[in-house]
Amino acid sequence: MIETIKEIILDFQQSKLKTGIPRRTAIRPVLGKATVCIGVRRCGKSTYMLQLMQKLLDSGIRSENILCLNFFDDRLHALRHDSLGVILEAYFSIYPEKKNKEKIYFFFDEIQVIPGWEPFVDRLLRTEECEVHITGSSAQMLSKEIATQMRGRALSWEMFPFSFKEFLDFKGIDSDETLSTKKRLMVQKAFEEYRETGGFPEVAGLERMLRIKTHQEYWSAMLFRDLIERHGIAHPKALTDLAHWLVDNTASLYSVNSLTGYLKSLGHKAPKSAVSDYLTWFEDAYILFTVRIFDASLARSNTNPKKIYCIDHALVTSVSSGILVNSGHLLENLVFTALRRISPDIFYYKTKTGKELDFIAKLRDGSRMLIQVCESMADPQTKKREVTALAEAMAELKLSTGTIVTRGESEKISLGGGTIEVVPAWRFMLSFTENFQPTSRCHGVL
Structure with missing residues (x-):
């Protein structure tokens, strides 16, 4: 030896x-x-x-x-x-x-x-x-x-897989300098490619069918090697069925009770405790992430429905059935992973009147960021709904700024008590620097 x-x-x-x-x-x-x-x-x-x-x-x-x-x-x-x-x-x-x-x-x-x-x-x-x-x-x-x-x-x-800035590095596009009109068009074109291919380094530049096949092999390895083998799961079909349901419902609400009932409807005898374990293991393996409601009471935060997101938006398109996932959900997932790179403290928010905000994130400096994701605000009713919800949340949380991330629109909306920035997703992705802090969610110091 x-x-x-x-x-x-x-x-x-x-x-x-x-x-x-x-x-x-x-x-x-x-x-x-x-x-x-x-x-x-x-x-x-x-x-x-x-x-x-x-x-x-x-x-x-x-x-x-x-x-x-x-x-x-x-x-x-x-x-x-x-x-x-x-x-x-x-x-x-x-x-x-x-x-x-x-x-x-x-x-x-x-x-x-x-x-x-x-x-x-x-x-x-x-x-x-x-x-x-x-x-x-x-x-x-x-x-x-x-x-x-x-x-x-x-x-x-x-x-994490490539951020958008790292994807631009792969493409040879300098995103750290002031963007000229030509450079901005290059960045926007690259963002459409990033939306399509995601951030896993090996799939960058691959043609579609090879990318999908590679993603599917990753998915199988994640489930079997990082979860089923690691935890000695006696009924692996229950876990894989749950994983597929979750990825099919990316950016959607779930509860442990509803997931347990779903597995029961498929003939699995997985108790609630097992489902809770599966969800924890998905997150430990950085495959799927749970986002809880923002609430001062931990008990209420844990008992309310939660939202699910995947490590990579393009992985979702490669392994999901495609029936329930839409482009709005994928954009929301993409925004989540951008936020998750800089903070583990991400929640969704409900106003006192029941309006839902996609994300409230606590940043490294202790400040809070409110983000709503909306593919397009071209429809006046959609715009009114998104702005009203964000304005209510800003008032309740005493925040002077909020952000609406869109597919390509930009605007500044002045309110009585603050400002809402409407920004295209590509520009939102470029606004972050990477997180240089050691992780705290994963036991911090081992």
Whole structure:
């Protein structure tokens, strides 16, 4: 095993890194803690690790001081039964002069497939002069056992599929400068492509049928590897049927009771407790997200109907039946994922007269943002409905601004107590910077 690991280490150190499109996620290592990058599978975590390694090399760190292992490598299968200590033994047998003399940078990809990896990483951080970076399937990196075994020696950061800005980077369009008329037209055209293809890096630029097939393979892997296998689900058909119902009803309200009844109508004997578990696991794996009503009472927030959104709007179109999902729901989902990249604290809101607002998001600076999503406000009745609902919410929450995101319209509406900005979705997407904070929803410090 030692010889195999030595071969893998040397092969990697001599290879050219395929770093892809630079991500706008600024993950910062913290002294004495492992940096854990979590997110949905295929969102680009492994490639981001390669980008971090390239930055180290560009800063003058020698390749010999970087050890990278991908635990999905078939040659490392035997490690599941051996001590992970052989990794250190193999590395320092190649570079004995570095032991306790130089800083070593460890990159472990998909390490969660190795039982007992947490104590090994914990020991590394305690005994070696090192920096440790870890990625893995999110559902397997978020367990409470990790928090216990790592004893606070890890910090989690979230990664998502391409944001619209990152998609523009892929297209070679600079969105950080003032947009000329020509550049704006390029950005708008790229946004229509982004609406069609979504943010998963591998599908960017693929023709439609290949994109759909790739999305469907992702979906199957997410359900079976990150959920069914991970949690040992005895009746996987109930979970997959629930997942398909939820994605078919993207941006719609649901309750645990209604979902339990739906599964019962299909002949499944899944109790409410199981359905609640499934919903939690979907979110842990960054596949589907639940949005609760904004309410000071946690009990009321939990008992009210909730809304469901998917990690990627184009994934919805590739795996849903297409019967219930419309372009308005997809636009709403797209806005949700843009908000989710910058904040985990997202709710929907109901005014005292029963009017519903799509999103209220708490931002990093503590401020609140009210957002309504409407494909088009060309119809006067639609415009009146959306503006009235947003104005009521602004008054009740004592907010001076609100936003209506549309497919392509823009306008500024002055009210007695504030202003409503009507903005096209592409411009709304460009208004955000990426979230540089470690995640708090996923146990924060592990």
